[in-house]
Every structure is written in structure tokens, then in C-alpha cells.
Amino acid sequence: MEASGLNFRPVLRKKREKLPDPMPVYQYKVMNSKMGDEIIEIEQEVGAEELTSHPITGESIQKMISVSSLTLNHSSIREKKSLNHENLTNKGFTVFKRDHSNPSKYVRTVGKQGPEEINLN
Numbered sequence: 001m002e003a004s005g006l007n008f009r010p011v012l013r014k015k016r017e018k019l020p021d022p023m024p025v026y027q028y029k030v031m032n033s034k035m036g037d038e039i040i041e042i043e044q045e046v047g048a049e050e051l052t053s054h055p056i057t058g059e060s061i062q063k064m065i066s067v068s069s070l071t072l073n074h075s076s077i078r079e080k081k082s083l084n085h086e087n088l089t090n091k092g093f094t095v096f097k098r099d100h101s102n103p104s105k106y107v108r109t110v111g112k113q114g115p116e117e118i119n120l121n
Contacts, residue, residue: 023044023046025041025042027066030060092111
């Protein structure tokens with residue numbers, strides 16, 4: 001095709017394949033491990049039956065309850081932008097950061113609600 005004296009070729013694009021739905025990662029503690037406190041992570045569907053034995057070694061395991069993390073070191077630009085201090089404050093979040101000089105003290109770095117600091121002593 002030619003338009004305004006420039007040559008253009010049609011670009012064919014493949015239809016994007018649908019990516020599989022992401023599955024949550026669950027943490028399991030290996031009971032009576034010879035390696036000390038051993039924790040493994042296993043990707044499972046939501047509602048899948050809880051595992052009782054290590055899928056490779058057969059050792060007894062127990063599902064752990066853990067806190068999800070909102071901060072990722074390798075997050076995309078969009079995720080980092082959504083987690084910046086101004087955006088978190090605007091959305092009503094409060095963030096406390098551990099004071100390096102006193103590990104039992106947390107100082108509010110984002111938000112306006114809650115105490116200025118939390119001391120666990």
C-alpha cells in the first residue's frame with residue numbers, strides 16, 4: 001500500500017493466547033526435618049485439599065498460615081506506582097517501618113491514622 005508517498009506493509013498479529021489463571025502459593029513446614037526449620041512453597045488451586053506429605057521426599061508436612069506481602073522487589077512499574085507512599089495515603093493505608101536502631105520499634109512512614117510509632121517492648 002502507498003499513502004502520502006510512504007510504503008506501508010500490513011502487520012499481522014497473532015491472537016494472544018489466554019494465560020492460565022494464577023494459582024496461590026502455600027507454605028508448608030516439614031515436620032521433624034533433619035535440616036532444621038524447613039519450609040517449602042507449593043502452588044495449588046484455591047480449595048485444593050491440604051497436603052500432608054512432601055511431594056518429593058514423602059516427609060510429613062503441615063500447612064502454615066502466613067501474612068501475604070504487598071511489597072515486591074521485582075514488581076512492575078505499575079505495581080510500584082500503586083504502592084508509592086502518596087497513593088497508599090490517598091487510599092487510606094497506613095505503613096509502619098522497622099527502626100534499624102531499635103528492632104522492636106516501628107515508625108509510621110505512610111498514612112495519617114494510628115500512632116506515630118509502635119514499640120513492642
